[in-house]
Amino acid sequence: MFGYPKQSCLHLPTPISYLSNLSDRLGIEFYMKRDDLTEFGVGGNKLRKLEYLIYDAKEKGATMLITVGGAQTNHGRLTAAVAAKNQMKCAIVAMDDYPGILSSNMLLDRIFGAYVFLHKPDGTPLMDVVERVADKFESQGERCYFIPMGGSNEIGALGYYECAQELKQEFKSGHVIVPLGSMGTYMGLFCGLHDSDLTLTGIQIMPYEEDIYTYACNYFNKIKESWHLDFDVTEEDFDIATDYLYGGYNVPSETVRNAIYDMARSEAIVLDPCYTGKTYAALLDMLNEGKIKKDETIIFIHTGGLPGVYTPSHQKAFEAELMDGVTILG
Ligand SMILES: *Cc1c(COP(=O)(O)O)cnc(C)c1O
Secondary structure, three states: OOOOOOOOOOOOOOOEEOHHHHHHHOOOOOEEEEEEOOOHHHHHHHHHHHHHHHHHHHHOOOOOOEEOOOOOOOHHHHHHHHHHHOOOEEEEEEOOOOOOOOOOHHHHHHHOOOOOEOOOOOOHHHHHHHHHHHHHHOOOOOOOEEOOOOOOOOOOOHHHHHHHHHHHHHHHHHHEEEOOOOOOHHHHHHHHOOOOOOEEEEEEOOOOOOOOOHHHHHHHHHHHHHHOOOOOOOOHHHHHOOOOOOOOOOOOOOOHHHHHHHHHHHHHOOOOOOOOHHHHHHHHHHHOOOOOOOOOOOOOOEOHHHHHHOHHHHHHHHHHHHHHHOOOOO
């Protein structure tokens, strides 16, 4: 894409599921693009970005990938998986407390052989910690390649520009709904769907320090320059639903859990409590509010994140609601 090569690690295009039970009940044509069903490391959206990032890393002679995120970062887990497949080292730096147990993604990170560095969120700049970690490994002879939060830079977003090309082959029209975290997924799709009849809504998952539309414009302009795009945007071009934080980033929420139960019990598809469950909860609300119309074709991008249900804070909240169906026979 745009002269940037990639190292293929996926079988593309990803599958499409038609959600027949929910389509009937909700009165929409409901499709899901299964970016959760991608090869490495239990799957997820970060792999499309990593196809481009790993090529760039190897091109630059790197022997080690370093990335950042929360302790339960899906992106860190998939970076660890891609590093393993390429026989590279990997370190994940998280500004986070130890969750009390080696759980979910952190457990998988270590199973993939990645090093995890946790630093108390005490105001120390993240990049200072990254530098410390990189120095340590470089003094041992490694060549480190840094991947930003969520893989969301100009290179990572190429993976979702490519996903947009798939969607245009698969659907003539429709409304694409996607969770919006570090924004690379949304922005890649936005650029790729620009010339199509597919509309795109990003569901904001986490608070932004600056105005999210300003951030989106700046990110777009960086991409525009790097990919040599020939169109401009204003803030109004971005459709971002900002009302669905449900208590904050990765905070357990009853509304989100109810959405997860609904999807699992209607379609046998598991959503995660941080991103996709929140996105489905938002979609249900948008339907109720008439922001999504009856008979619309909805294309929900399932971005993965399954290990999130095993995060201690989420697991406890699930347990409180679900133990009533567990009978211990004497
Ligand atoms: C990272 C992530 C997202 C958000 O993607 P961004 O490109 O960071 O906006 C959505 N869903 C899951 C499961 C993720 O891990």
